[in-house]
Amino acid sequence: MRAETTVTAPPLTAGVVIAKAESPSLIVSLSRCLAVALLLLGILLRFLYLDADPDYSEWTGYITDEGRWTTHARGFALFGPTFEANWSLHLYLAPLYQLSNYLIFSLSTVSVTTSRLVSAVAGSTLLVAFWLLMRRVASPPAMLVGLTLLALEIDLLVLSRLAIPEIAVMALHLLVYAMIVATPGASGRLALAGFLQATAVGMKATALPTFAIFSLIVLAQPSAPGDRGRARSLAVFSAGFAVPFAIAALAWSLCCYPRGIDLATLRTILTFVGPPSAYNAIEFFFIDSLAPTINTWAVALWLAIVGWMSSDDGDPRLRRLLRTATVWWVAYSVMMLGLPYFPNRYKVHVFVPVAISIAAGLTLFQKVGLAGVGAGLARGRGLAGALRLGLIALPTAVFLAPLVAAGVGWALAFPSRLRLRLLCVAASLALTMWILDWRRRRGRSNVFFVTFPVIAVIAWWTLRWTPLSAYPFWPSTSFLTHAGWWAAFLLATGVVTGLTNRSVGRAGALSDTRLVAAGAMACIALSIASAAPGYVNPHYSIREASRHLGELLSGYGGVVSAFYADGLFNENKLRYVTIVGEPDWRVIRPEVLVTVFYSRDSEGIIEREYCLVQRYPLYVSPEFFRSHPQLDSSRDAVSARVYRRDLAGCPRRAS
Secondary structure, rough: OOOOOOOOEEEEOOOOOOOOOOOOOHHHHHHHHHHHHHHHHHHHHHHHHOOOOOOOOOOOOOHHHHHHHHHHHHHHHHHHHHHHOOOOHHHHHHHHHHHHHHHHHHHHOOOOHEEEEEHHHHHHHHHHHHHHHHHHOOHHHHHHHHHHHHHHOOOHHHOOOOOOOOOHHHHHEEEHHHHHHOOOOOHHHHHHHHHHHHHHHHHHHHHHHHHHHHHHHHHHHOOOOHHHHHHHHHHHHHHHHHHHHHHHHHHHHHHHHOOOOHHHHHHHHHHHOOOOHHHHHHHHHHHOOOHHHHHHHHHHHHHHHHHHHHHOOOOOOEEEEEEEHHHHHHHHHHHHHHHOOOOHHHHHHHHHOOOEEEEEEEEHHHHHHHHHHHHHHHHOHHHHHHHHEEEEEEHHHHHHHHHHHHHHHHHHHOOOOHHHHHHHHHHHHHHHHHHHHHHOOOOOOHHHHHHHHHHHHHHHHOOOHHHHHHHOOOOOOOHHHHEEEEEEEEHHHHHHHHHHHHHHHHHHHHHHHHHHHHHHHHHHHHHHHHHHHHHHHHOOHHHHHHHHHHHHOOOOOEEEEEEOOOHHHHHOOOOOOEEEOHHHHHHOOOOOOEEEEEOOOOOOOHHHHHEEEEEEEEOOHHHHHHHOOOOOOOOOHHEEEEEEEEEOOOOOOOO
């Protein structure tokens, strides 16, 4: 029988110390209060300054996409049946999203704020649904971890404040999942889950492949007593999806588009689908701008998996959540890494099942404790034991690999390319597994390798706010310098890990309580720090440019052409059409052209035939150009420009 007070793990990525069930009730009360506060804070942040510019280092294409995903809703709300769009791709892909925005615009007005309401409401619904799903299953500290990911992760937060359909689809998918797992085999809930999945596809057609994922989840469910089997459950779910989907598709085709999708639109859709590339899938974890975020939260997911593998707990609800959520994020990861067009705003969908797995798995980890993990490692033999050793060793090996890469790069004067990084990870993994096995055979504890990655990833996260953030994770030049500072980083985090394990082991419940509170507050603070700039000093350049554009062209009776500037029309009532690409704009030669950021004018037509009427500086997060050093941060890269054809004399040129 284990002692009543057992050592706990240090703070997790999202700010929780894994405490045993026997820990003081203050830990549970504190975590529960923090979870409720975090839920309310997450909802508040999704509506606060909703019409402000996004403060986002990942993407600036929102200036285009926000207009394109609402252009039909805006057009029908402002101009009624007289509205005609020259490009209907975004209506084909997201009819229900356009309809939702049309209803909001008709009931209120067209503005930046109202165009983003669907996303803000959906983002809040996502948080509430997760809290309701997990609050009676996951422990409060584990709940806090998953909720922190969904409430404060910067990509999810920003996308919840943009007029694009991603978050609405994510919220619907969580509801689909909740209906499937709530009562296994319940026909009514399964049919409702199918209906919600059809709604998600109507919200955005890119959700269609996830029908296969949710079908796998239905099949992964254990059969309920008296149930006629998984096949029947799948049939009910499929019928709930297929019937409304078929009716809606038929009505849509007969009512709105009897001629079907035009070939140009179909060719555009087909460019998003293609064979997978193994190289692109692997390099994502090394060079993609979203990789640091995913890799950081992967440590929390790793610890949850360790708890799952080490626990013999028979709670059917936890096991069901872990099994089905794992099917979800594994299948979605295969899809997101296998398709040639899968931008990061699509990839963040995987955070929903990851958050469920983290909350459920950490609950099991909390029950088994570090002592249980260590005992499992000591007992492991054969292939199963080797796999468990590999799982425990992997994060530590990843942290050691940059040091190996720096040494190889310095010795061979060879840049740190993908193949070298993979070899360094493999070498580090082999070495770490050997050390773990050597210690295990001598009866020594390997708890250090469970706690070290957690402390190391928090330390690495904290370094982002120091001058050391200039140093990358992987070396590419100055190998000796990188090796020196990385060795110092590993040594420091190793010492902190050792001291933490020692103090927790000696102190007891009071120390556990302090570690939970300190770890939770520290990591929540780090998450808030990432989002704070957009709220402390909000900018409104999109809103102001759109309003001024409406005033500038108030006397113009024609149609304005938008060249990647569709998002600049949600604060005015101008008629505009979308210019899809440079070839189209060269042929059309519009009377008035609005373009943003870089001008794609390879033939110099703008210089010869147009005059600049107005320039609007747009706010772009400084972090964007630091994250994308290949881009030029010149004036045209952060501005919108209004041109008129120079036929009957131009207005005075803007300075």
